Amino acid sequence: AQSVTQLGSHVSVSEGALVLLRCNYSSSVPPYLFWYVQYPNQGLQLLLKYTSAATLVKGINGFEAEFKKSETSFHLTKPSAHMSDAAEYFCAVRPFGGSNYKLTFGKGTLLTVNP
Amino acid sequence: DVKVTQSSRYLVKRTGEKVFLECVQDMDHENMFWYRQDPGLGLRLIYFSYDVKMKEKGDIPEGYSVSREKKERFSLILESASTNQTSMYLCASSLNRVGQPQHFGDGTRLSIL
Numbered sequence: 001a002q003s004v005t006q007l008g009s010h011v012s013v014s015e016g017a018l019v020l021l022r023c024n025y026s027s028s029v030p031p032y033l034f035w036y037v038q039y040p041n042q043g044l045q046l047l048l049k050y051t052s053a054a055t056l057v058k059g060i061n062g063f064e065a066e067f068k069k070s071e072t073s074f075h076l077t078k079p080s081a082h083m084s085d086a087a088e089y090f091c092a093v094r095p096f097g098g099s100n101y102k103l104t105f106g107k108g109t110l111l112t113v114n115p
Numbered sequence: 116d117v118k119v120t121q122s123s124r125y126l127v128k129r130t131g132e133k134v135f136l137e138c139v140q141d142m143d144h145e146n147m148f149w150y151r152q153d154p155g156l157g158l159r160l161i162y163f164s165y166d167v168k169m170k171e172k173g174d175i176p177e178g179y180s181v182s183r184e185k186k187e188r189f190s191l192i193l194e195s196a197s198t199n200q201t202s203m204y205l206c207a208s209s210l211n212r213v214g215q216p217q218h219f220g221d222g223t224r225l226s227i228l
Contacts (some may be wrong), residue, residue: 032213032214036219041124041221049214049216051214090158094214101146101215103217106157107155107157
């Protein structure tokens with residue numbers, strides 16, 4: 001079964017600093033991968049997705065993620081954090097070739113941005 | 116833009132009540148999903164539907180049922196609400212195609228007293 005591990009339930013950075021949120025998946029075949037963001041009292045919003053095209057994926061709000069097959073990772077980065085980036089971030093995986101279109105979500109990483 | 120609308124943002128009900136949570140999507144998506152979200156546990160899938168009148172159990176279906184009579188609407192039913200069902204409930208929809216993401220509603224924060 002697919003699983004997703006997000007290292008660090010809470011990450012704190014200073015405004016202007018690099019944001020790095022880690023995601024590792026378990027799969028023998030590269031899956032489809034997604035990052036979502038959730039602001040307080042809202043639903044999840046898609047940030048970006050990897051679907052076996054380019055390994056470096058650019059998303060909204062200046063975020064990007066790099067798919068590394070050898071490391072089974074899909075870490076999310078942003079060069080310079082902004083106060084408005086404070087939110088919870090979820091990595092999700094959908095098995096390649098799966099027939100039911102379910103996603104498996106990580107437990108989330110809460111990002112705090114300090115002034 | 117995809118719009119997934121959940122009927123209530125906040126809901127307070129009493130133990131033993133039958134509770135209906137409604138979700139409507141406007142993008143003709145085949146798949147619809149119900150999750151609950153609890154601190155430290157992330158998102159857990161309750162039920163999903165891949166077509167009208169079709170449904171499959173997710174990871175935590177106990178105490179819940181669903182209904183999908185029309186393609187755009189997916190209802191979650193708590194047959195007899197209990198306090199351990201106090202949670203944030205999220206509805207999502209997606210196209211039935213490879214690599215398509217799920218699109219989420221804003222959630223319903225349900226409190227069972």
